[in-house]
Amino acid sequence: MRLNRVLALALVTLCLIAAVGNWLGGSMGKSNIQGSANVAQINIYGVISDEASSGPFSSGEGANANKLINSIQKAREDKAIKAILLQINSPGGTAAASQAVYEELMRTRKETDIKIIASLGDVAASGGYYIASAAHHIVANPSSVTGSIGVIVRTQNVSSLLDKIGVQTSTIQSGPLKDILSPFRETKPEERTILQGVVDESYQQFLDAIVAGREMSLEKLKPLADGRIYTGTQAKEKNLVDSLGNYYDALEKTAELANISGEPKVRNFGKSSLFGDVGPFLSTSNQQLPQVPPEWLSSESQWPRWHKIPLTIME
Amino acid sequence: MLDTLFATFFGSQPSRNPQPVAVLIGFVLLSILALNAAGKVGAGIAGVIIFFLLFWIAGLLGWLWLAAALNFSAQLLGGQGTAQDSLRAVILGVWPLMISGPAIAASQWPGILGQFLGLLLGLVVLIGTLMSLTRSLSQVHQLHWGRALLAVTLTAVTSLLAWLGLILWPLMLVLGL
Numbered sequence: 001m002r003l004n005r006v007l008a009l010a011l012v013t014l015c016l017i018a019a020v021g022n023w024l025g026g027s028m029g030k031s032n033i034q035g036s037a038n039v040a041q042i043n044i045y046g047v048i049s050d051e052a053s054s055g056p057f058s059s060g061e062g063a064n065a066n067k068l069i070n071s072i073q074k075a076r077e078d079k080a081i082k083a084i085l086l087q088i089n090s091p092g093g094t095a096a097a098s099q100a101v102y103e104e105l106m107r108t109r110k111e112t113d114i115k116i117i118a119s120l121g122d123v124a125a126s127g128g129y130y131i132a133s134a135a136h137h138i139v140a141n142p143s144s145v146t147g148s149i150g151v152i153v154r155t156q157n158v159s160s161l162l163d164k165i166g167v168q169t170s171t172i173q174s175g176p177l178k179d180i181l182s183p184f185r186e187t188k189p190e191e192r193t194i195l196q197g198v199v200d201e202s203y204q205q206f207l208d209a210i211v212a213g214r215e216m217s218l219e220k221l222k223p224l225a226d227g228r229i230y231t232g233t234q235a236k237e238k239n240l241v242d243s244l245g246n247y248y249d250a251l252e253k254t255a256e257l258a259n260i261s262g263e264p265k266v267r268n269f270g271k272s273s274l275f276g277d278v279g280p281f282l283s284t285s286n287q288q289l290p291q292v293p294p295e296w297l298s299s300e301s302q303w304p305r306w307h308k309i310p311l312t313i314m315e
Numbered sequence: 316m317l318d319t320l321f322a323t324f325f326g327s328q329p330s331r332n333p334q335p336v337a338v339l340i341g342f343v344l345l346s347i348l349a350l351n352a353a354g355k356v357g358a359g360i361a362g363v364i365i366f367f368l369l370f371w372i373a374g375l376l377g378w379l380w381l382a383a384a385l386n387f388s389a390q391l392l393g394g395q396g397t398a399q400d401s402l403r404a405v406i407l408g409v410w411p412l413m414i415s416g417p418a419i420a421a422s423q424w425p426g427i428l429g430q431f432l433g434l435l436l437g438l439v440v441l442i443g444t445l446m447s448l449t450r451s452l453s454q455v456h457q458l459h460w461g462r463a464l465l466a467v468t469l470t471a472v473t474s475l476l477a478w479l480g481l482i483l484w485p486l487m488l489v490l491g492l
Contacts, residue, residue, distance in 0.1 A: 011413075012339075012343055012413070014416075014417060015343070015347055015413040015414060015416040015417060016343060016346065016347060016416065017416075018347075018416035018417040018419070018420040019346065019347040019348075019350035019351055019354075019415075019416035019419075019420075020350055021416075021420050022350060022351050022354035022355075022416060022419045022420055022423075023350040023351070023353045023354040023358075023363060024354070025354060025420075025423060026353065026354025026355055026356070026357050026358075
C-alpha cells in the first residue's frame with residue numbers, strides 16, 4: 001500500500017478512535033462522578049403506589065414504588081455507596097407497593113453492608129412507617145406523625161338512600177362473592193369473615209415486617225399496633241423510632257453508622273433527570289424497569305390501600 | 316478512494332472524483348462530532364444515535380447555508396464555480412474538524428502536556444478548517460488565495476449579521492406592524 005493511502009487511512013482511523021475514546025471516557029467520567037458519593041438519598045414523598053407517571057417530562061405525583069426500587073437497586077450496585085438515607089414524608093400508600101419497597105430495602109440489608117437510615121418528615125404513617133421499619137436507624141422530628149400500624153376495610157351501604165330516590169340496582173355476577181364490598185346491600189356474615197381474614201393477614205404481614213426490621217418482639221409491638229398515631233417523641237418512647245432530630249441529624253447519624261470520615265457526600269438517587277423519563281434512554285446505565293406482577297395491575301380497586309389514615313381497602 | 320482522500324487532505328490540486336470522498340468525510344465527521352458530544356454529556360449508545368441524527372439534520376442545514384453564503388461571497392469576488400461546486404467545497408473543506416476527536420482526547424490527558432496538546436490541536440482544527448475551506452473554495456471557484464480567504468471571512472461576517480437579523484427582523488415586525 002502506498003504511503004499516502006496509509007496516511008489517509010491512519011488519519012481517519014485515529015480521529016475515529018479518539019472520538020470513541022472521548023465518548024467512552026465521558027461516560028466513565030460520569031460514572032466516576034456518580035460513584036464519588038457515599039450516601040444515597042432516596043426521597044419518599046406522597047402516596048406510595050405503583051401508579052404510572054403522569055407524563056414523559058414529569059415524575060408523576062407521589063412515590064412510585066418501581067422508581068423507588070430502581071433507586072435502591074442502583075444505590076446497592078454502586079460500590080462507593082456506604083449508606084442509604086431515606087427521607088420519608090408520606091401518609092402511606094398501597095400495601096403491595098409499600099411492601100415491595102420494604103422488601104427491597106431488607107434485601108439490601110441482608111446482601112450488603114450498606115446502612116439504611118430513615119429520616120421522618122411531617123408524616124410517616126402506615127406504609128410510610130412500613131418502609132421506615134426496614135432501616136437500621138429511624139430519626140424523627142419530635143412532632144412528626146408516625147405509627148398508624150393497622151389495617152382497616154371500610155364499606156358503605158347506600159341502599160336506603162337509593163331507595164329514597166327510586167334507584168334500583170341489579171348485579172350479575174359469576175360467583176356469590178364477586179360483589180364483595182358492594183355498597184348496595186348489607187355485608188353478609190360470610191363476606192365479613194373473608195374480609196376479616198384479609199385484614200388479619202395484611203396486618204400480620206405488617207407486624208412481621210416491623211418485627212424483622214426493628215428487631216422488636218411481637219409481644220412488645222402488638223399493644224402499640226392498634227392503629228393509633230404517634231408523635232415523634234411518643235414513638236421514641238415506644239421504641240418505634242431510634243432518635244429525635246431533623247434531616248441533618250439523620251445525615252450525621254448516617255455518617256456515624258456507615259463509618260464515613262469527614263463530610264458525607266450525598267447524591268439523590270431518586271432525582272429525575274433533565275429529560276425526565278427520557279433521561280434513562282440517554283443514560284449510560286442499562287436500566288430496566290422491574291417487572292410489575294400482573295396481579296398488581298389488575299383490579300386496582302381491590303388493593304389494600306393504606307392511604308390517608310385510617311387504612312382502607314376500597315372497592 | 317484513499318488516494319483521493321489523501322489528495323483532499325494534503326494535495327495542492329483539486330482531487331478527481333471527489334463525490335465518494337465527500338460522502339465519507341461527511342459521515343466520519345458527523346460520527347466524530349456525535350461521539351464527542353455524547354462523551355461530553357455521558358450518554359449511552361442510544362444517546363450517540365440521537366446525537367448522530369440531530370447532527371445529521373443540523374449538519375445538512377449548516378452545509379446548505381454555508382455553501383450558499385460562500386457561493387454568494389465567491390461570486391461577488393469573481394468566482395467561477397457553480398453552487399454545486401460550493402456545496403462540494405464546503406464538505407471537503409471542513410475535514411480538519413475531524414481532528415477535534417484527537418484534540419479533545421489530548422486535552423483530557425493529565426498534566427501540562429495534555430493542556431498543551433489540547434490547545435495545539437485545537438488551533439490546528441481552527442486554523443486548519445479556515446485554511447482548508449479557503450483552499451477548497453479557491454480551487455472550485457478558481458480564486459486567488461487572498462480572495463478566497465476574503466470570501467470565507469465575508470461569509471463568517473455575513474453569518475454573524477444573519478444572526479443579528481434573525482433577532483432584529485421579528486422585533487422590527489412585532490414593533491412596526
